[in-house]
Amino acid sequence: MKIDPRHLEILAAIVDRGGLTEGAAALGRSQPSVSRTLAQLEARIGAPLFRPGRRPLQPTEIGLALAEQGRAVLKAGRAAAELVDRHRSGQAGLVRAGGTPIFMDGVVAPMIARFNEALPGVRVDQSYGYAEELIARLRGGAIDIAVLPLTREGVPADMAFRPLLPGLNVIACRQGHPLARRRLLTPGDIAHYPWIAPPPESPLYRDLRRALARIGAEDFRISFSGGSLASVLSVLTGSDSLTVLPYSVVFLLRETSRITALSLEIGHPERIVGLLSPATAEPAPAVRRFRDFLAAQFEALGRRIFRHRTDQLWR
Amino acid sequence: MKIDPRHLEILAAIVDRGGLTEGAAALGRSQPSVSRTLAQLEARIGAPLFRPGRRPLQPTEIGLALAEQGRAVLKAGRAAAELVDRHRSGQAGLVRAGGTPIFMDGVVAPMIARFNEALPGVRVDQSYGYAEELIARLRGGAIDIAVLPLTREGVPADMAFRPLLPGLNVIACRQGHPLARRRLLTPGDIAHYPWIAPPPESPLYRDLRRALARIGAEDFRISFSGGSLASVLSVLTGSDSLTVLPYSVVFLLRETSRITALSLEIGHPERIVGLLSPATAEPAPAVRRFRDFLAAQFEALGRRIFRHRTDQLWR
DNA sequence: CGGTCAATATAGCCTTGCGTTATGAAAATC
DNA sequence: GATTTTCATAACGCAAGGCTATATTGACCG
Incomplete structure (x- = not known):
C-alpha cells in the first residue's frame, strides 16, 4: 500500500491545525481541494481518518498515526526548502x-x-x-x-x-639578516648563505634559478627543501638561510613571523x-x-x- | 521554495541506488519518468543535483543534502504503508x-x-x-x-x-460457607448472613432485590458495597458474606478465588x-x-x- | 426546538503533472 | 574503435488535483 507523501502532509496539517479549512490555509491550497484529497485518502486506505459527522474534527487512531508520518514528511520538506534557499543565496x-x-x-x-x-x-x-x-x-x-x-x-x-x-617573488630572509639592510647585492653575497629550496616543480623554484642565473650566481647551497610554509618559516627565522617567496606572503607575515625581503625582485613581471x-x-x-x-x-x-x-x- | 516530497523520494532513490535506472526500478517507475522528474527538480532549484556528464552519477553537495531529506520522506512513507497494512489486517x-x-x-x-x-x-x-x-x-x-x-x-x-x-446471576459465597452444601434455602437462611451489595444502579443489584423478594426475603443486611470485583472477592472469601454475581464469573473464579454459588438461580432468564x-x-x-x-x-x-x-x- | 452560522462535502471544469513507449545521444568498457 | 550500458528527449494520453460555486450538515444559541 503505497501512499502519496503529499497526502500525509495534508493529513498532518489538518490534524495539527484542528480543521480542514485551517489545514488548507496552512498549506496554501483551497479547502475543497484538501477535502477531496482527504476523502480520496480515506477511500484508498479503506478506513476513516476522522470520526465521521463530528465537528470539530477528531482524528481516529489510524488518522493520528498517519498524521505523525505526515509531520515527518512536512519536516523533511521544510528542511529541503531551507537547504535550497541557503544554497541559492550562497550561504551554504x-x-x-x-x-x-x-x-x-x-x-x-x-x-x-x-x-x-x-x-x-x-x-x-x-x-x-x-x-x-x-x-x-x-x-x-x-x-x-x-x-x-x-x-x-x-x-x-x-x-x-x-x-x-x-606574481612578484622576492628573496626572503629573517629580520636582522646580514643582507637585509644592504641595497646592492652581489652574487657573492648570495652564494654565501644556505638556501631553502621550494619544490623543484614549483614556479618559485624556476623563478629562483632564473633570477640567480641572471645576477650570475650560478650555483648555490641548499640546506633545506620539501617543507611547507610552516617549516620554511621555522627554518628561515632560525637561521641565516635565504629562500624565495611570493612578495605578498612576505608582506603579510613580516610582522608575525619576523621575516623580510631582500631588495631584489625576481620572477616574471607578466x-x-x-x-x-x-x-x-x-x-x-x-x-x-x-x-x-x-x-x-x-x-x-x-x-x-x-x-x-x-x-x-x-x- | 516549496519542494514536492515525491521528488525528494526520487532523488534519494537515485542517490542510494547509485543510478537513475536502478532508482527508477526501486521506485517501480519507468526510467524516463524519473529522468524527467530529476531534470525538473534541478531546473526548479536552479542547481545541478549531479555532476553533469559523469557516470556513474555523482551527486553534488546540494544533491546529497536533499537526498538526505528524501530518505526521511521515504522512511515516513514506508512507515505509513506499514501502519495501513497492519490496520487493514486488524493487527494494529x-x-x-x-x-x-x-x-x-x-x-x-x-x-x-x-x-x-x-x-x-x-x-x-x-x-x-x-x-x-x-x-x-x-x-x-x-x-x-x-x-x-x-x-x-x-x-x-x-x-x-x-x-x-x-445472563444468569447466582448468589455467591466463599467455599466452605455454611450454606454452600444446602440444597434448599429459606428466607431465614439468607437473611442471617451479611450481604455485599453491588452498586444500586447495576443490574446485579436489581436482580438481587427481585430474587430475594420472590423468595420472601424482603430485607437484608448490607455489610459492604461499592467495591469492584477485587474488593468484593476479598471480602467474600474473608467472611461469610453473600453477594450476587454472574454465574460465569463464579465459574471462572471458583478455583483461584475459592468461591462458589448457592443453588439458587436468579435474574431474568430472557x-x-x-x-x-x-x-x-x-x-x-x-x-x-x-x-x-x-x-x-x-x-x-x-x-x-x-x-x-x-x-x-x-x- | 428551530433558526443561524460556520465548516465540510460535492459538482463541474480545466490545467498540469506524470505515466507510458520509442528513440536518440553519450559515456564507459572491452 | 565497436559495443553496451545508461541517461535524455519526444510525443501522447490519462488521471490527479487545482480552482469557483454551491449544497449539506453539525454546532451553537436564543
Missing part, C-alpha cells in the same frame, strides 16, 4: 579551492578564515597543486576554483581568469596571481561568493601593499 | 471496549489478556458502565464495542447485538450477555478481530460451563 554549500602550496598557506588561508566567519554555512575544502594539475582538476570537476600565478597566454581557452596581484575557474557553466552560488570574497580581499591587500611601498619611499 | 489499532464492571473484570479481562497475546499490536482500552450509558457512548463514538446483558427488546434499533451467554456495537458502519478491522475473538472465547466458555454442569449432574 561546498567550495573546493586549490592553489599553489605556499601561497595558499600564506595568503589564502587567512582569507578563508575571514570567509568562514562571514558565511559559516559554507564549507571550504582546500587542496594544493601547481598550474598544470590544478587546470586538470578544474576540468575534471574535482575542484571549483584555483588560485595560481599564470601568464596571459597561459590561461586555457575554456577557463576564466580573474587577476588579483602581480605573471599574475589570479582566480581560475571553468568558463563553461555558472558556478554554484557559494563558489561565486567565495570568488568575490577573495577578489575583494586581494584588492584590499593590494592597496595595503601599495600604501606600504609609498610609505617606505617617503621614509 | 485501538479497540475501546466498555462493559458492566464485575463482568469485565471477572470474565472479559482474562480474555483481553489472551487477545493481547494473539495480537500484540492492538491496544485495548477498557472502560466500565451500565446499559444506558454504554449505549450512549457507543452512539457518541466514545467506545467501539460494549459487553453487557440485554433483553431482546432492549437492543436499540441502530445497534447490532451478538449474544454470548445467558436476559442475555452479548456484544453490542453500532450497526451503522463496518467496524474497524481491529474491532472486528476483537469481537470475533471474544465471541470465540465465550463460546468456549459456554461449552466448559455446559460440560461442568452435566458432570455435576452425573456426580
Whole structure:
C-alpha cells in the first residue's frame, strides 16, 4: 500500500491545525481541494481518518498515526526548502579551492578564515597543486576554483581568469639578516648563505634559478627543501638561510613571523596571481561568493601593499 | 521554495541506488519518468543535483543534502504503508471496549489478556458502565464495542447485538460457607448472613432485590458495597458474606478465588450477555478481530460451563 | 426546538503533472 | 574503435488535483 507523501502532509496539517479549512490555509491550497484529497485518502486506505459527522474534527487512531508520518514528511520538506534557499543565496554549500602550496598557506588561508566567519554555512575544502594539475582538476570537476600565478597566454581557452596581484617573488630572509639592510647585492653575497629550496616543480623554484642565473650566481647551497610554509618559516627565522617567496606572503607575515625581503625582485613581471575557474557553466552560488570574497580581499591587500611601498619611499 | 516530497523520494532513490535506472526500478517507475522528474527538480532549484556528464552519477553537495531529506520522506512513507497494512489486517489499532464492571473484570479481562497475546499490536482500552450509558457512548463514538446483558427488546434499533451467554446471576459465597452444601434455602437462611451489595444502579443489584423478594426475603443486611470485583472477592472469601454475581464469573473464579454459588438461580432468564456495537458502519478491522475473538472465547466458555454442569449432574 | 452560522462535502471544469513507449545521444568498457 | 550500458528527449494520453460555486450538515444559541 503505497501512499502519496503529499497526502500525509495534508493529513498532518489538518490534524495539527484542528480543521480542514485551517489545514488548507496552512498549506496554501483551497479547502475543497484538501477535502477531496482527504476523502480520496480515506477511500484508498479503506478506513476513516476522522470520526465521521463530528465537528470539530477528531482524528481516529489510524488518522493520528498517519498524521505523525505526515509531520515527518512536512519536516523533511521544510528542511529541503531551507537547504535550497541557503544554497541559492550562497550561504551554504561546498567550495573546493586549490592553489599553489605556499601561497595558499600564506595568503589564502587567512582569507578563508575571514570567509568562514562571514558565511559559516559554507564549507571550504582546500587542496594544493601547481598550474598544470590544478587546470586538470578544474576540468575534471574535482575542484571549483584555483588560485595560481599564470601568464596571459597561459590561461586555457575554456577557463576564466580573474587577476588579483602581480606574481612578484622576492628573496626572503629573517629580520636582522646580514643582507637585509644592504641595497646592492652581489652574487657573492648570495652564494654565501644556505638556501631553502621550494619544490623543484614549483614556479618559485624556476623563478629562483632564473633570477640567480641572471645576477650570475650560478650555483648555490641548499640546506633545506620539501617543507611547507610552516617549516620554511621555522627554518628561515632560525637561521641565516635565504629562500624565495611570493612578495605578498612576505608582506603579510613580516610582522608575525619576523621575516623580510631582500631588495631584489625576481620572477616574471607578466605573471599574475589570479582566480581560475571553468568558463563553461555558472558556478554554484557559494563558489561565486567565495570568488568575490577573495577578489575583494586581494584588492584590499593590494592597496595595503601599495600604501606600504609609498610609505617606505617617503621614509 | 516549496519542494514536492515525491521528488525528494526520487532523488534519494537515485542517490542510494547509485543510478537513475536502478532508482527508477526501486521506485517501480519507468526510467524516463524519473529522468524527467530529476531534470525538473534541478531546473526548479536552479542547481545541478549531479555532476553533469559523469557516470556513474555523482551527486553534488546540494544533491546529497536533499537526498538526505528524501530518505526521511521515504522512511515516513514506508512507515505509513506499514501502519495501513497492519490496520487493514486488524493487527494494529485501538479497540475501546466498555462493559458492566464485575463482568469485565471477572470474565472479559482474562480474555483481553489472551487477545493481547494473539495480537500484540492492538491496544485495548477498557472502560466500565451500565446499559444506558454504554449505549450512549457507543452512539457518541466514545467506545467501539460494549459487553453487557440485554433483553431482546432492549437492543436499540441502530445497534447490532451478538449474544454470548445467558445472563444468569447466582448468589455467591466463599467455599466452605455454611450454606454452600444446602440444597434448599429459606428466607431465614439468607437473611442471617451479611450481604455485599453491588452498586444500586447495576443490574446485579436489581436482580438481587427481585430474587430475594420472590423468595420472601424482603430485607437484608448490607455489610459492604461499592467495591469492584477485587474488593468484593476479598471480602467474600474473608467472611461469610453473600453477594450476587454472574454465574460465569463464579465459574471462572471458583478455583483461584475459592468461591462458589448457592443453588439458587436468579435474574431474568430472557436476559442475555452479548456484544453490542453500532450497526451503522463496518467496524474497524481491529474491532472486528476483537469481537470475533471474544465471541470465540465465550463460546468456549459456554461449552466448559455446559460440560461442568452435566458432570455435576452425573456426580 | 428551530433558526443561524460556520465548516465540510460535492459538482463541474480545466490545467498540469506524470505515466507510458520509442528513440536518440553519450559515456564507459572491452 | 565497436559495443553496451545508461541517461535524455519526444510525443501522447490519462488521471490527479487545482480552482469557483454551491449544497449539506453539525454546532451553537436564543
